[in-house]
Amino acid sequence: MTNRIIICEPSEIVANGLSETINGMAGFAVVQRVDTPDRLSEKILAVDANILIVNPILLGFSERNLPSQLIKEYPHLTVIAMVTTYMEEQVLKQYNGIIELNDSKLKIINKLNQIIQTDDKTEKNDDVELSKREIDVLVAVAKGMMNKEIADRMNISIHTVISHRKNITRKTGIKSVSGLTVYALLNNLIDETEVYK
Numbered sequence: 001m002t003n004r005i006i007i008c009e010p011s012e013i014v015a016n017g018l019s020e021t022i023n024g025m026a027g028f029a030v031v032q033r034v035d036t037p038d039r040l041s042e043k044i045l046a047v048d049a050n051i052l053i054v055n056p057i058l059l060g061f062s063e064r065n066l067p068s069q070l071i072k073e074y075p076h077l078t079v080i081a082m083v084t085t086y087m088e089e090q091v092l093k094q095y096n097g098i099i100e101l102n103d104s105k106l107k108i109i110n111k112l113n114q115i116i117q118t119d120d121k122t123e124k125n126d127d128v129e130l131s132k133r134e135i136d137v138l139v140a141v142a143k144g145m146m147n148k149e150i151a152d153r154m155n156i157s158i159h160t161v162i163s164h165r166k167n168i169t170r171k172t173g174i175k176s177v178s179g180l181t182v183y184a185l186l187n188n189l190i191d192e193t194e195v196y197k
Contacts, residue, residue, distance in 0.1 A: 003116060004031045006043060008054040009082055014101070018053065018082065021105050028112060037063060044074060051116075053099065055082045056091055068094040078115055097186065107185065107192060114182040117174075130171060135189060137164040141177060142184035143194055 005022060007030055009015040019030045031047045034040075037058050044052065052070065059066055067079040071094075081087070081095040092098055097115035099108055130138065133154075140150045147165075151158045174180050184190045 001027070003028045003051050003112075004047060004049045005029065005051040005053060006032045006034065006040075006047065006049045007082070008034050008037055008040065008052065008058060010035045010055065010058060011084070014055075014082070014084060018099075018108075021108055022112070025109055025112070037066060040066070040070065041073065044070070044077060050076050051078045051080065051112075053080045053082050055084060056087050056095075057085060064091065065094070071096070080112075080115060104192070110182045111186060114179065114186060117179065130168060134164050134168050134171075137161060138168050138180060138184055139189050141165065141168075142181040142190050144177075 005028060007015050007018055009018065012035075015033050015035075019033060022028050022030050028051075031049060032043060034043065037054065040052070040054075043049070054067070067081075070077055071079055078096045079094075080097045080099055081092055082099050082101075083092070084101045097111060099111055103111070136154065137150060140153065145153070147158050147161045150156075150161045154161075168180065169175050172180070172183055174183055181190075185192060
């Protein structure tokens with residue numbers, strides 16, 4: 001199934017670059033580009049889009065809750081923020097995911113795939129609360145460390161490492177190392193340079 005995307009972005013250069021990146025990916029197609037959020041509901045229905053990428057700077061004070069409203073109105077819809085300037089974390093929390101202006105093509109591809117996989121889960125857990133130790137283990141896994149290395153580095157048993165990894169998988173719903181790496185990147189737990197060397 002091809003994911004059908006609407007890009008709502010005022011900059012033609014940014015919209016064109018994002019479209020070109022996405023249209024080169026398997027399973028994704030940009031079906032419409034708009035430069036204002038006017039009548040987005042109608043446009044989503046008209047082109048049967050299941051992903052909306054919108055620049056939050058387009059949403060004024062009265063429209064600041066639009067992403068949450070659209071997600072409630074269209075349960076199949078994934079709303080992603082295209083961040084081109086500083087945005088408050090509170091504003092970005094209502095989006096399913098974030099793409100930043102300086103993201104590489106690979107990072108955008110990973111983020112889109114991760115967001116879609118997360119949204120495809122039957123039960124979505126928006127309140128993933130990892131403990132400090134689980135975050136430490138997640139970061140180590142994302143950096144490519146094996147269970148024994150993690151155990152030695154943290155002065156804990158391999159059994160404890162495995163237990164932490166099971167809890168991370170249960171809480172995030174992510175089983176693969178690559179998926180956990182993308183999760184760590186998306187949540188700014190590691191930097192891209194620490195992964196793609």
